[in-house]
Every structure is written in C-alpha cells, then in structure tokens.
Amino acid sequence: MTSKAFFVELGKHLAVFAALILLWEGASILGFIDTILVPQPSEIWKGIVDLYFTRGIIYWHFGITLYEAAAGFAIGAGLGILLATGSALNDNFARYVAPYATLLNVTPGLALTPIVIAWFGFGYGSKIALGAITCFFPVFVNTLIGLTRMDPDTSEMFRAMGASRRQLFWKLQLPAALPMIFAGFKISVTTALVGAIVAEFSQGTAGIGVLMQRFAFQLNGGAAIASLLSMSLLGLILFFIIEIIDDRIVFWRRDARMTAVSRQKRAAWARMRT
Amino acid sequence: MSASDQIDLPKGMAGGASTRRILFNHLAILVCWVGLWEIGSRAGVIDPLFFPRPSDILVGFWRLYITQGNIWFHLGLTMAEVVAGFVAGSALGIGLAFVVGLSDTVRRFLKPYVVVIEATPRIAIGPIVIAAFGFGWTSKIVIVMLVCFFAPFVNTLNGIINVDRDQLDMFRSMRATRVQTFRKLILPEATPEIMAGLRLAMASALGGALVAEFIASNNGVGKLISTYTGNLNMASAFVCVLTLSAVGFFILRGMEWIDRWLVFWTDRERTEAVGRKRAQRWQKGGKL
Numbered sequence: 001m002t003s004k005a006f007f008v009e010l011g012k013h014l015a016v017f018a019a020l021i022l023l024w025e026g027a028s029i030l031g032f033i034d035t036i037l038v039p040q041p042s043e044i045w046k047g048i049v050d051l052y053f054t055r056g057i058i059y060w061h062f063g064i065t066l067y068e069a070a071a072g073f074a075i076g077a078g079l080g081i082l083l084a085t086g087s088a089l090n091d092n093f094a095r096y097v098a099p100y101a102t103l104l105n106v107t108p109g110l111a112l113t114p115i116v117i118a119w120f121g122f123g124y125g126s127k128i129a130l131g132a133i134t135c136f137f138p139v140f141v142n143t144l145i146g147l148t149r150m151d152p153d154t155s156e157m158f159r160a161m162g163a164s165r166r167q168l169f170w171k172l173q174l175p176a177a178l179p180m181i182f183a184g185f186k187i188s189v190t191t192a193l194v195g196a197i198v199a200e201f202s203q204g205t206a207g208i209g210v211l212m213q214r215f216a217f218q219l220n221g222g223a224a225i226a227s228l229l230s231m232s233l234l235g236l237i238l239f240f241i242i243e244i245i246d247d248r249i250v251f252w253r254r255d256a257r258m259t260a261v262s263r264q265k266r267a268a269w270a271r272m273r274t
Numbered sequence: 275m276s277a278s279d280q281i282d283l284p285k286g287m288a289g290g291a292s293t294r295r296i297l298f299n300h301l302a303i304l305v306c307w308v309g310l311w312e313i314g315s316r317a318g319v320i321d322p323l324f325f326p327r328p329s330d331i332l333v334g335f336w337r338l339y340i341t342q343g344n345i346w347f348h349l350g351l352t353m354a355e356v357v358a359g360f361v362a363g364s365a366l367g368i369g370l371a372f373v374v375g376l377s378d379t380v381r382r383f384l385k386p387y388v389v390v391i392e393a394t395p396r397i398a399i400g401p402i403v404i405a406a407f408g409f410g411w412t413s414k415i416v417i418v419m420l421v422c423f424f425a426p427f428v429n430t431l432n433g434i435i436n437v438d439r440d441q442l443d444m445f446r447s448m449r450a451t452r453v454q455t456f457r458k459l460i461l462p463e464a465t466p467e468i469m470a471g472l473r474l475a476m477a478s479a480l481g482g483a484l485v486a487e488f489i490a491s492n493n494g495v496g497k498l499i500s501t502y503t504g505n506l507n508m509a510s511a512f513v514c515v516l517t518l519s520a521v522g523f524f525i526l527r528g529m530e531w532i533d534r535w536l537v538f539w540t541d542r543e544r545t546e547a548v549g550r551k552r553a554q555r556w557q558k559g560g561k562l
Contacts, residue, residue: 016383037406095296096303106522110397110481111496111515113488114503119324194395198485201400202500209398213489216401224402228394235393 036219043222044229047215051226058211058230065196065207066234068124072131073192073238077185079132080139088147088173101140109134109191110198117203127199127207134195135188142184146177179253182246189238197231208234326509331516334509345498345517352494353521355411355483359418364426364475366419368468371430376456381431388428396421396478397485404490414486414494421482422475429471433464466540469533476529480522 021041027033028040035043051058083101087094113130120126150173158168200209212227251257308328314320315327322330338345374380400417407413437460445455487496495514502511538544 013383013386034406096300099300102523103519106526107515107519108481108484108522111484111499111518113485114500115508115511115515118503118506118508190393190395194397197395197398198488201485202488212398213401216405219405221402221405224405228398228402231398232390232394235395236390239393 036221039221039225044225045222047220047222047224047226048229051223051230058208058227061206061208061211062230062234064124065193065200065209065231066237068127068196068199068207069131069189069193069234069238071124072128072196073135073185073189075128076132076135076192077139077188080136080184080188081143081181084140084143084147087144089169094144101137104133105137105141109137109195113198113202117199122203122205127196127204130199131192131195135192138188138191139181139184142180142187143177146180147173150176178250182242182250185242185246186239189242190235193231193235193238323506324508326512330509331512334513335516338510338513345495345514348493348495348498349517349521351411352480352483352487352496355414355418355486355494356479359415359483360422360476360479362415363419363422363479364472367423367425367427367471367475368430371427371434375431375434376460381435384431388431391424392428396424397482400482400486400489404486409490409492411491411493414483414491417486418479418482421478425474425478426468426471429467429474430464433467434460436467437463462539466537469529469537473526473529473533476525477522480518480525484518 024033025041028035028038033040039047083097087097109130112133116130116133117126120129154172154176155168158172163171196207197209200207201213204210208227208231212224212231215221215224215227247254247257251261311320311325312328315322315325326334374384397417399420403417403420404413407416441459441463442455445459450458483494484496484499487494488500491497495518499511499514502508502514534541534544538548
C-alpha cells in the first residue's frame with residue numbers, strides 16, 4: 001500500500017470514528033442512552049484527561065498492574081515451559097504430569113482468587129500468583145504440542161545422520177516448536193493480565209483494577225471507562241512486546257525478517273572467511 | 275490457530291498396551307501424595323489452616339453435598355447464570371458477526387475496534403456492569419454475556435473472511451443466489467471456526483460468572499468460595515473449587531462432543547459414518 005492510499009484509508013477510519021462518537025454523544029444528550037450505564041464520550045474524555053494529566057494518578061497504578069502481570073506471566077510461562085519440556089523429553093514424566101495439568105486446565109483459575117489471596121496475602125504476591133496460575137496452561141499445552149509434533153521426515157533425516165538426543169532437541173524440536181510456544185505466550189500474556197486485575201478487584205490497594213472498581217462504585221462512569229481503556233492499552237503493550245520478541249526469535253516466519261537475518265549471517269560468514 | 279483450549283494431551287501420553295498397570299501406578303502416586311500431605315499436615319509441617327488436610331476435604335464434601343446440602347443451590351444458580359449468559363452472548367456475537375461480516379466495507383471499518391477489544395481483559399468490565407445493573411443476578415448474566423460475546427463474534431468474522439476466494443468465484447459463476455452461497459458455502463466453511471469460538475467462550479463463561487460473584491453478590495459458588503475463605507474454612511472452599519473442576523471438565527468434554535457431532539467433516543471416521551448414513555437415505559429415495 002502506498003503512503004497516500006494509507007493516509008486516505010486512515011482518514012476514512014477517523015471520519016467513521018468521529019461520526020460514531022458524535023452520534024453517541026448526541027444520543028446521550030438527547031437522553032436515548034442512559035448515561036449512568038454508558039457514559040457519554042465527553043465524560044470519558046474528561047476522565048482520561050483527569051487520570052492522565054490533571055491528577056496524573058494513573059501512571060503509578062498502571063506500573064503496578066504491569067509489574068504484576070509481567071511477573072505472573074514470567075513465573076507461569078516459565079513453569080509451563082519447564083514442565084512441558086520435561087514431558088516432551090521423558091514419556092514417564094509426561095504420563096504422571098498429564099492428569100494434574102488437565103485438572104488445572106479444567107479448573108477455572110479465577111475460581112482460586114480468594115484462596116490465592118488467603119495464601120499469598122493482600123500485597124502483590126497474590127496478584128502475581130493468580131496471574132501465574134491463569135497463564136500456566138496455554139504455555140504448557142502449546143509447548144508440549146509444539147515439541148512433540150515433529151515432522152516425521154525431518155526427524156527421520158536427523159536419525160539417519162546420527163544426530164544425538166541433544167542435537168535433535170536443540171536443532172529440530174525447539175525451533176519447530178517456537179511459533180507454537182509464542183502463540184501460547186500471546187494468549188497467556190492477556191490471561192496473566194486478567195488474573196492480576198481480578199485479584200485486584202477482590203483485594204488490593206493499588207493497581208488499575210482497584211482504581212477502576214473504585215470509580216465504578218462511585219458511579220464515576222467516565223473515569224471507570226478511562227481505566228478500562230488503560231487496561232486495553234496495557235494488554236496491547238504486553239501483546240506487542242511478545243509480538244516483537246516473536247519477530248526477533250522466530251525470524252523465519254516473516255519474509256522481511258528472514259531476508260534481513262540471512263543477510264546478516266551471510267555478512268558474518270564472509271567476514272569469517274577473509 | 276493455537277491449541278490452548280484443548281484438554282487432551284498428545285498421543286503417547288495416554289495409556290497403551292498396559293493401561294491397567296499405568297492406571298495402577300497413577301493411583302499409587304496419587305495415594306502417596308495424599309498420604310504425604312495428610313501426614314505432613316498432622317505432623318505440623320503443613321499448616322492445615324491454609325492447606326486443608328485431604329481428610330478434612332473429604333469431610334467437607336460430605337457436609338456440603340449431603341449433610342448441609344447447600345452447594346446444590348449455589349451451584350445451580352451459578353450454572354443458570356453461565357448458561358443464560360453463554361446462550362445470549364454467543365447468539366448475539368454470532369448473529370452480529372454474520373450481519374456485519376457479510377459486508378466488506380463494514381468489516382474493514384470494524385477491524386481496529388476488534389483489535390482493541392481483543393486486548394481488553396473482558397472480565398474487567400465487571401465493576402461497571404455491577405454498578406449499572408445492581409448486585410442481583412442480572413448483572414452476572416450481563417457480565418457472562420459480555421465475556422461470551424467476543425470470542426464467537428471474532429471467530430465468526432474470521433471464518434467468514436477466510437472463505438476461499440476461488441470457491442466464492444465458483445459459486446458466482448454457477449449463479450448461486452446469496453442465500454445459497456451463504457447456506458452452502460459460507461456457513462459450513464465458518465462452522466469449525468465458530469465452534470472454536472464457542473468453546474473459548476464457554477471456557478471463560480464460568481470464570482466470568484465466578485468473578486462477578488466475587489465482586490459483589492449474595493449467592494452462587496463464587497460467593498460460597500469467598501465466604502468460606504474469609505472464614506478460613508479452607509476445606510469447604512476446596513470442595514467448591516474441586517466441584518468447579520468437575521463442572522469445567524464436563525463442560526469442555528460436552529463442547530468437544532458437540533463439536534465432533536456438528537463439524538463432522540474434519541474427522542475422517544465421522545465423515546465416513548455420516549457419508550454412509552446419507553448414502554443409505556439417498557438409496558431409499560429420500561431427499562438429501
């Protein structure tokens with residue numbers, strides 16, 4: 001797409017957006033929409049200005065929720081990869097982990113919220129733990145499937161060349177599994193955020209979840225929606241971080257990155273030869 | 275497409291020739307765990323206040339299900355919320371996706387909003403809905419509805435978008451009407467994707483109802499769990515959680531079963547079975 005066509009497209013999108021907002025605002029002013037239920041756009045805008053600029057209180061809470069979600073994700077995803085790798089490498093290990101993993105999957109992780117809070121206290125620990133619990137399974141199952149679903153021809157080839165178990169893992173299983181693992185990451189990074197926020201709803205003194213609940217119960221709809229939009233922003237940030245890492249590591253799936261990396265490697269190789 | 279909503283682990287982990295021995299081993303390990311836990315708890319290594327003893331949990335099952343029998347009411351209420359919200363939300367999602375998805379223009383302008391909504395933690399809207407609809411179970415149904423709306427909506431849209439262009443051209447060149455194109459091409463092509471969306475929605479529906487009950491409610495399993503935990507009656511809280519595990523298991527299995535029944539053409543055995551049945555009916559002279 002040329003840049004001019006892009007701007008035309010963007011303009012159209014913005015026009016539609018503006019029209020929607022105007023329609024919404026008009027309907028609210030005329031009383032077609034209950035403003036307690038769905039605050040009008042100008043109220044939401046006021047909430048955003050207040051939270052981000054006038055009082056600027058959102059940054060602190062934003063940072064805390066980001067920290068909780070990221071830490072929960074790191075722990076949950078780490079455990080998921082560890083157990084899945086163990087299961088993929090050893091059949092016995094897999095056999096005895098599987099039923100418990102399934103049990104954890106069918107239990108709605110969020111149901112554990114009060115129990116986790118009793119275990120880990122009212123501080124950040126419980127939010128991180130709930131995030132870890134909710135994001136464990138997607139990573140676990142995706143890693144496991146990625147590692148066990150080898151291309152039979154390629155693994156035959158590896159065996160024929162006399163590859164060791166370790167070579168098979170590092171050169172075939174892991175690279176083949178990476179796209180799948182990252183797909184799991186993308187799901188679980190949002191669920192970690194959900195875990196952190198839900199724990200904040202239940203008990204907490206700081207974080208966007210706390211902020212939003214407070215505004216909602218004050219019937220300050222504009223500010224509540226502004227916090228909700230901040231959560232979307234947080235979700236997008238986390239998602240894009242994973243996306244960027246995905247792009248860096250699993251470079252062979254996108255043509256542009258593939259060419260760039262292969263050019264680099266070729267240059268390095270040429271330097272080595274001279 | 276990811277596999278995160280499936281509960282079956284890859285083949286080779288399930289039983290093989292000596293299934294009975296493996297089952298025995300599993301049971302032995304489970305018994306060992308539970309025994310160690312019980313002993314550790316009695317010896318004072320594990321604090322029974324926070325990590326209830328297995329025997330206490332068993333007693334809790336007896337109490338909640340039989341002596342007091344109070345879990346039935348709460349479970350029924352929560353399940354009613356889940357089912358009502360799921361049906362309303364997914365019907366709305368699929369219906370709306372078909373309405374907007376069949377037009378190219380609308381779809382293009384809708385896309386940015388879908389991206390933003392996908393990144394938003396759906397359950398997060400809970401407090402706002404509760405503030406608007408009150409503490410009763412209307413608000414819970416609305417929350418479950420919202421949680422269940424997006425996955426079927428987005429998947430249905432995707433299913434419609436991913437219909438094969440060549441096949442569409444083919445239908446057009448055969449002068450199929452819009453209704454025919456929809457019924458014979460778009461709907462069947464989109465069904466696997468829609469079912470995947472429904473499975474995701476169903477998986478999150480239970481969580482949505484529970485969270486709504488945690489935030490503010492008088493009844494329901496979520497309320498039961500938070501009350502028991504608040505009283506540090508952990509054994510009963512565990513009973514509730516284990517009950518929910520069982521419910522979750524049956525829900526996922528049920529959805530899988532419906533999926534297999536409805537989307538028969540992705541599974542070879544089922545395709546053959548359905549094909550045989552249809553061939554028989556055709557030979558008898560009935561209509562296809």
